[in-house]
Amino acid sequence: MGNSYAGQLRTTRFEEVLHNSIEASLRSNTVVPRPVFSQLYLETEQPLAHDGRTENDDEDDEDGSESNSPPLPYQMKPPPEGCCTTDGFCQAGRDLRLSSLASDPLDVPPGFMLVGIKSPSLPETLLVCAVDRRFLPDERGRNALLGFSGNCMGCGEKGFRYFTEFSNHINLKLSTQPKKQKHLKYHLYRNNQGVLVKGALICWRGHDGRMRQMGSSLSEGHVTSDEQPPNLASHTPGTYTAGSHVDPVGLPQIADVPHSLTNGNHAVPSITQPPLNQSGPGRPLVTGPHANAGPPKKRHKGWSPESSANSVPENTVKTPPSSSALPTLSVPSAVTNGARSETAAQLSSSQGASTPLSPPGLSVTVPDQLLHTCRLQPVIFKGHGPLPQMTGNVSEVLVSSLLQSCYLSSQTLPRVYQHYGPSPIQPLSTEMQILLTVYYLVQLGPDQVPLIEDLEQIFMRSWRESHLSEIRQYQQPQTPATQGRHYGIETPSTLPGLPQHLCLPPQSQQPLTPSQLPWLAQLAASSCGEGVVVLGEQIKSLAQGLQQTFSRLMEGRLENTNYVVIIVTAQGQETQSCVVVTGKHQCRALAENMYSPSEGLKEINHQLSTGVAQELIHFCNLLGQDGDMDSLLDSATVDSNEPSPLSSSQESTEDRSLKNTHSPKDTHSPKDSLIQCSKDSPSPKGRASSPKDTCSEYSVEWREVRPIQLAVARKLLSHVCAIADSSTQNLDLGSFDRVSFLILVPPSEVTFQQTVLHLWSSGVLQELGSLDQECVSQQDAERYVVKMDQGAQARIDSLIQEAHSNSYTLYILVHDHAHWDISSASYSSPESGLGLVDQLLNSRQVRDAPNILILHVTSFPFALQTQYTRISPYNEIHWPSTFSNDVDLYHERTRYFGVSELLESTRSGSSLPLMRYDSSFESMASALEERFPKLHSAVIRTTVLIQHYCVALMAASGRIGGSHTLHKHTSVETLEIVQSLLTAAQQCPARHGHMVLLRIPSLALAAWAHRRLSRVRRQLGLEESFEIILGNPNQALNIGQTFIDQIKTWLKIQDSDWVPRTYLELEALPCILILSGAEPLGESLPRSLKYCDLRVISCSYLQRTTLEQELGLAAYLVRAESRPPHNPGPGSDLLESDAEKLSSTDNEEEEGQDNGDSPLSSSQQLQSCPDSGALDPFSTQGTTSPNVQKGTMDTMQSPSQSQTQLQSQTSSQPYPPYPQPTPHHQTQPQIQSYSQALPTSQLQPQPQNPPLSQTNSQPYTQTLPPQQQSLSQAPTPNPQTQALPPAQSRRQHSKSTSSGSLSPRASSPHLNCSWARGVSRPPSVLLPHALYDIITASDSSGLPRCTSFLPHMSVAWASSFRPLLSKMMTCTEQSLYYRQWTVPRSYHMDSSNRTEGRSDNFHPRRLLLSGPPQVGKTGAYLHFLGILSRMLIRLMEVDIYDEEDINYSAQAEGVQYHPPNAAWPNPDIMRTMPFDYTIHDPKYDDISAVYCPGYRPSAEGNPVRQEDVYLRRRTSRIKLSKYAAYNTYHHCEQCHQYLGFNPRYQMYESTLHAFTFTHLLLGEEIQLYFIIPKSKEHYFSFSQPGGQLESMRLPLTSDWSPDCIKSPIFTPTTGRHEHGLFNLYHAMDGASHLHILVVKEYEMAVYKKYWPNHIMLVLPTVFNGAGIGAAHFLIKELSYHNLELERSRRLEGGGPAGDVWPFIILADDSCVMWNTVDLDARNGPAEHAVSLKQVLQHMEACPDLAHYGLCGIRKWSSRGLTGNRQREPFSRGHLHDFLLLNVDRSQNIQYDQNRFTCHDVDFTLRLHSAGLLICRFNSFSVMKKQIAIGGYRTFIIKTKMTDVPTSVGPSQYICAPDSKHLFLATPAQLLLEKYLQHTSQKLFPLSTKNHTHPVLSVDCYLNLGPEVTVCFVSSRPHSINISTTGLLFSGLLLCFADSFVTAGFLKKFTFLKGATLCVISADRSSLRQTVGRLELEEEWRFRLSDEFQTANAKEDRPLFFLTGKHI
Helix, strand or coil: CCCCCCCCCCCCCHHHHHHHHHHHHHHCCCCCCCCHHHHHHHHHCCCCCCCCCCCCHHHCCCCCCCCCCCCCCCCCCCCCCCCCCCCCECCCCCECEHHHHCCCCCCCCCCEEEEEEEECCEEEEEEEEEEEHHHCCCCCCCCCCCCCCEEECCCCCCCECCHHHHHHHCCCCCCCCCCHHHHEEEEEEECCCCCEEEEEECCHHHCCCCHHHHCCCHHHCCCCCCCCCCCCCCCCCCCCCCCCCCCCCCCHHHCCCCECCCCCCCCCCCCCCCCCCCCCCCCCCCCCCCCCCCCCCCCCCCCCHHHHHHCCCCHHHHCCCCCCCCCCCCCCCCCCCHHHEHHHHCCHHHHCCCCCCCCCCCCEEECCCHHHHHCCCCEEEECCCCCCCEEECHHHCEEECHHHHHHHHCCCCCHHHHCCCCCCCCCCCHHHHHHHHHHHHHHCCCCCCCCHHHHHHHHHHHHHHHCHHHHHHHCCCCCHHHHHCCCCCCCCCCCCCCCHHHHCCCCCCCCCCCCCHHHHHHHHHHCCCCCEEEECCCCCCHHHHHHHHHHHHHCCCCCCCCEEEEEECCCCCCCEEEEEECCHHHHHHHHHHCCCHHHHHHHHHHHHHCCCCHHHHHHHHECHHHCEHHHHHHCCCCCCCCCCCCCCCCCCHHHHCCCCCCCCCCCCCHHHHHHHHHCCCCCHHHHHHCCCCCCCCCCEEECCCCHHHHHHHHHHHHHHHHHHHCCCCCCCHHHCCEEEEEEEECCCHHHHHHHHHHHHHHCHHHHCCCCCCCCCCHHHHHHHEEECCCCHHHHHHHHHHHHHHCCCEEEEEEEECCCCCCECHHHCCHHHCCCHHHHHHCCHHHHHCCCEEEEEEECCHHHHCCCCCCCCHHHEEECCCCEECCEECCCCCEEEECHHHHHHHHHCCCCCCCEEECHHHHHHHHHHHHHCCCCCHHHHHHHHHHHHHHHHHHHHHCCCCCHHHHHHHCCHHHHHHHHHHHHHHHHCCCCCCCEEEEECCCHHHHHHHHHHHHHHHHHCCCCCCCEEEEECCCCCCCCCHHHHHHHHHHHCCCCCCCCCCCHHHHCCCCEEEEECCCCCCCCCCCCCEEEEECCCCCCCCCCHHHHHHHHHHHCEEEEHHHCCCCCCCCCCHHHHCCCCCCCCCCCCCCHHHHCCCCHHHHHHHCCCCCCCCCCCCHHHHHHHCCCHHHCCCCCCCCHHHHHHHHHHHHCCCCCCCCCCCCCCCCCHHHHHHHCCCCCHHHHCCCCCCCHHHHCCCCCCCCCHHHHHHHHHHCCCCCHHHCCCCHHHHHCCCCCCCCCCCEEECCCCCCCCCHHHHHCCCCCEEEECHHHHHHHHCECCCCCEHHHHCCCCCCEEECCCCCCCCCCCCCHHHHHHHHHHHEEECCCEHHHHCCCCCCHHHCCCCEEEEECCCCCCHHHHHHHHHHHHHHHHHHHCEEEEECCCCCCCCCCCCCCCCCCCCCCCCCHHHHHHCCCECCCCCHHHCCCCEECCCCCCCCCCCCCCCCCCHHHHCCEEEEECCCCCCECCCCCCCCHHHHCCCCCCCCCCCEEEEEEEEEECCCCEEEEEEEEEEHHHHHHEEECCCCCCEEEECCCECCCCCCCECCCCEEEECCCCCCCCCCECCCCCCCCECCEEEEECHHHHHHHHHHCCCCEEEECCHHHHHCCHHHHHHHHHHHHHHHHHHHHHHHHHCCCCCCCECCEEEEECCCEEEEEEEECCCCCCCEEEEECHHHHHHHHHCCCCHHHEEEEEEEECCCCCCCHHHHCCCEECECCCCEEEEECCCCCCCCCCCCCCCCHHHHHHHHHHHCCCEEEEEEEEEEEEECCCCCCCCCCCCCECCCCCCCCCCHHHHEECCCCCCCCECCCHHHHHHHHHHHHHHHHCHHHCCCCCCCEEEECCCCCCCCCCEEEEECCCCCCCCCCCCCCEEEEEEEECCCCCCCHHHHHCCEEEEEEEEEEEECCHHHHHHHHHHCCHHHCEEEEEEEEEEECCCHHHCCCEEEEEEEC
């Protein structure tokens, strides 16, 4: 092979690498093998510097081998005799230099690429050659074939197969082994001028040639931390650049190892065990798959056994995914920090900081006592080049590869910039990266911690600016903001102290050279004094730099230095660098960063349990000269009668109303002012004793769904319908008849109970019919909610079983708080409780169940939006914005106040921000952090905070002597929180107060804090004042009985056992809630939350989800109306909507001055002062004081106290105990107008207190009296001080937004109850300073910085070269952004969801609902469940015509013919029954009545109805029974085969058969077509298989089978291919039946498409425009013809001919269900649903059925059976809709083929007159569905001129013959029928409303409109007609009179004088013949003008008619 193994390889990993490569390629599904040799040879290389100079390549291989023997020179083969040996020329003497060949046309064979080769002897130029691209890597350094194939571009010689041979040919003259990886350097391409230029570096081995930064070189024998553990080679398909986080599969055992090496104080140096990563001296395999697997098979020199034992995986394997911008981890984050994990700890004795091994002489000794001396644990960031080995006290140093991975990722160009044609785009050079790093460190503040994300963005921006023009060719230009500014707010756009071109070099600039780097870096660092130290110029190696740094640290020379940057730029070597962090704050933060969240909590628990923290707690207890806390507490005065010294904050409650010592003498006494402010409320003492006092403001009710929740629920529903409607058939909504659900919540007891509460109060359970009883108990609701803990498995398994067995139920799995557990089940141990969601929701059973739909609900969907997500982007539902262009879309009464509004409040400048930090707390905490360097900062900060709370309680309680001195031991913020908490409840008669949320993530610390605060509360005697609640997610809420009783009183709960189970039920309870747990688990907080204290949350885990989750605790719904209309203040609307203006000082009691409108506050609000020291609490509080935003009236105190606070809080010293000045009171009258309720003295200026005007950084801009005037003139800046308009006060929405949360109401603006005032203001949020800075900073696109952080720990960025999120992005665009740019890490549950084709990556039945925290998602999805259930019921319901029969005479006959329970009619009895000529079907209430002798029309007459009958007919919604007929939208599993999804037959497989018969009436042969599916061919007989269709098989009368219907069912249909009810599978209850759809020819294809398994009878083309009469006519004639054929077939077969079954069924396409009457029902006869099978089998079994010509059933009506019809089981009259027709007996009576309307009335009358029996089975009824589409009644009458329907009146339907009239494109018969229907009153004037003189209609019934009565007579001999003796007719209608009608026949009838005659014929001649034949002119007078025709053109065959008058 070309790269012959010449004995030079020091490491001999050959066999193992080769073995791994072969194994990997066998397992891999890609064809290209792994590059084995690049794994071996790349180890020793140094790439070239970017400026094109060679850096002494020759020494690379050997320069660090363990033995110091000189390297063996590489022996090149001597060149052949006589050939050219000149550098830059090939052996054939041709020039190869790029400079010479740049403009020459070169012949590059296909598949080859031009490559630039570096020659050591020609540093300034490249040699050109062509290389087969298969042997070159892609941009990830992957997929290069082993070996070489190249051509010489000089002499053109081709086919060099070995690089050694090729390097000889081109005269490379190497002193080392020739390797393609080392010398094939650059891609070459032609620029726009066609000149060949150098392009991108060839990316060997996973990055672009900068191998040195990958870690150590082989020969130095380093094992670095990123080395992968054994046996990973073939398991990690991800690649580094793609960001797939490569995690070991083989290391489950080290997943949860506690880190023992924390601060070096309890290390475990056991070297005896085998090392974790014995993978040989390798390089850091940050790049992923090239993992070293196992130790080498044999040792070479340079490998020492000891070194392998000492090698340790570097502790920064643990780049916490949080802060690393790229997934550099190569073990799961649980393994992370090697130096801290037990397994790694064993190796730590010699080099605990896990540095790579290095040759003797280059190791660095870590000094002893480093931590003790410097009080810090330095962090070394690896940069470029290998880190030297460390020895000595290595446990006190941490090493991180975060920076190194950032360097690598920002040099790995995406493919788009490399292979997109010729490209000069190159990554940043090493030198540039180092310089930018120095630059970034310089501009960091003294307390800021470096963020890799920021540095990465700086690199990206610098790179973009230097390649702007080229990048634009490849991608859409970034927004100018993205291109033009740095990412971090701290990064100036021009870097100070440096020439502009150096920080962002444009392309024209010369590249930065290594020699310039050290002095430029030092120049940059000089601007920050000692903050950043650069060691560069004299440093010859990193080891030397580190040694210097350690010695300077020990000598204390780096006291003020935060960072030491070491740069090594020795001549001929690659630049090396590293950064040592030496700032105490930064080191601590970075060290804690290396813990994963769970490890951090373990470490805290460890420190608490081992007592390490005791010293700190003791230290905090000491209050300096003020004694220690415990002794002060012991001396606490609890006796209420003993007057305590008045504290500056508050007197003891008991003395409050008695003491007015400090009140000015000339104003009201405090008692007066109290009475004045609280009207008639009793004194506090009285209050305590009379619990009956109630607070008029407080009201709580269970809320209904808000409009926006309704909108979201509907959105969810429409997404579900979209899945159902899509062609994928993933969800068949039509097959479900009910909804069931299970809500999965995180394992938090409160969240569980809260969801149960919402569910219970939402009414969903009653709606779903899950529970029958009216009021379900909450326990019932618990069955539908599951905590995702170990018990969840059984619940979900049972749901899967249930879903499997109930295929008609749709199961919704609601996964609430879905971002909580996204761990992969295979990576999670069962104990951790993680991975359950993956195990349960992603299981195959759930995935494949067609009736389980998963709804993920979360506020932070980012982790579910990755490249491998299971949720389709189309199935995401985002919470909509309430406002669009300032238009309120939903008219909400509340406005959401969330994270973005909180951030807005920090920028608005018009009022105090709701989010702030506490500088005095921060300074105290950081002082202690320096004092206790070994303790975790969370322990220190929590201890300090709890100390502050305790001291504040002591100070505020007024029970500690000299408590004013305590103020300096707490912070202003804390004191204000505590005062507010204590005083709020005392002002309200019902003792309502507010909640303070204290967030302490560590359970152990939270428990300690709870104990500590409870003890202090007890010692101060404040147990009754407020509750302290420990919020532990694993435990139920625990509250003292007194407080439970209080809540029960407020909520009016009678149940003695009731206890609050959710935080929502703590509404208005004064309490401190200590919320613990690593992250909030979806607990909603009550609206009485006033302070959200997040001062001790961790600053380490900077992911978007983590940060927004914590801030989301403060999310709130504020009342939308509370913005005062006349005062639209500046700044955020949401802030201005706070009911009371926000003010800017630390006191809420000084009402007037604090009002946000005052100039004082507005001037102060604009300031943002730097922290000027701990003495001045206002230095930062100027903008961040605690309670201002809660408005001004929260606490009511006696004037003396409020003055005390006013004066003391605004003076610069914290709370000096000055005596109170006497205020002036001359301004009092003005104040009264502002608010009677304010103690007047509070509003008065206090001139005796000079510090007032100077303490804040901006002086007052006005004197106080004018302010007060402004207050009195505008008395309503504070809506709570005026009466609220009723709409506002009627109801306030609760903070908890989900469906059933408590909604407080403020009935009147009462100033007493601070709760009532607080509900319209969001809570204040206190943050750690570090987080506050990060959160409030914004990036270049204007978005908050935190949004551009990694979205979640479990995902990684796919590339550094991603654009930034933009401010304009919608939620959908953000989702698409994350789907493109993030990939799940291997322990993310979606990481396994990678399939080759993207199509099936998405789970089809998965939805994602995302919306901000606390916005009301629970309410929305619960409502969704309700409306989904309603919709399914709605799908299961149909609109059924429900009309009472018409035209029943009042006096029904009393004759009972059949007994009521008779099963079948008796033909003899039926003959005795009179035929009922009256039409009773309500659909015919607008047609002419049929005359019979006793006929009397109903008095009121039938109302005339408009044409579009269906729209106005009465319907009822009826739920479908299990025997319903369905349309095409129904497809359940049972129907599959019926509908044609039969596995035996191909879908749509059917044949077309012609069927011809002759009919006399038509006078010609009729050809019909049958479309017969293969599965139905057995119903027909053929001449031979597949031959001519002969007949449709009919059964014998004697045949009977329980599962068979004998009669063929014919359903004529048009226009209803989707909506016709042709699916009779359920209706027939599985019985076999022959069903034939009768369709028009032009609709054949569409019916066949929708009903592939149905037999179609296609009518001939001539019937395309025909009506229902033609269809029935053909069906009947065909059936009779078929009956004859079957009889002859039977005869031929030797059977009896007459025995063939002669009945057919004619059914409407809208018959949906059938019912039967149950006579034995308890409450009289009742109807219930039965199957069509039962109805038909009963009718077919009728013994004398053959006697009947026609049978039918009733039409259903909800009014049931009325009159005697109820008793008579059979009747004889008209039949409609569903007919059983005897084609044999009715052979001679045909349907009228021309008819469009009333054809059934006409047919029945003719059938009866022919003497055939007609029977209606009244015990059965048919329900007809209202189908508004298609059908035979939908004929549009339009003109021939245009296709557009025009309104044509009935008078235009006819015209005089031969006239020029507008012709209509409508069948003539229809025009005639419509004309007669609408204009008969003109045609038959005597007949109108004259039922005693009907119109005589011979042989046919035509509708002459409802006002005319028609008397039907048949001219046939022997026909049955009514007696017309003595009847005078008012008209005569002759329609197509045939030969039976004779002149003699007509002479039997007598007519009124002036009666009208109407004769209708097909043409004019036959019209005249009829008149002549019937001798009509004898009795009737005709005029020429009385002849008419229908308005049809001649070719459309108009009908003609003649009218005349009786003489």
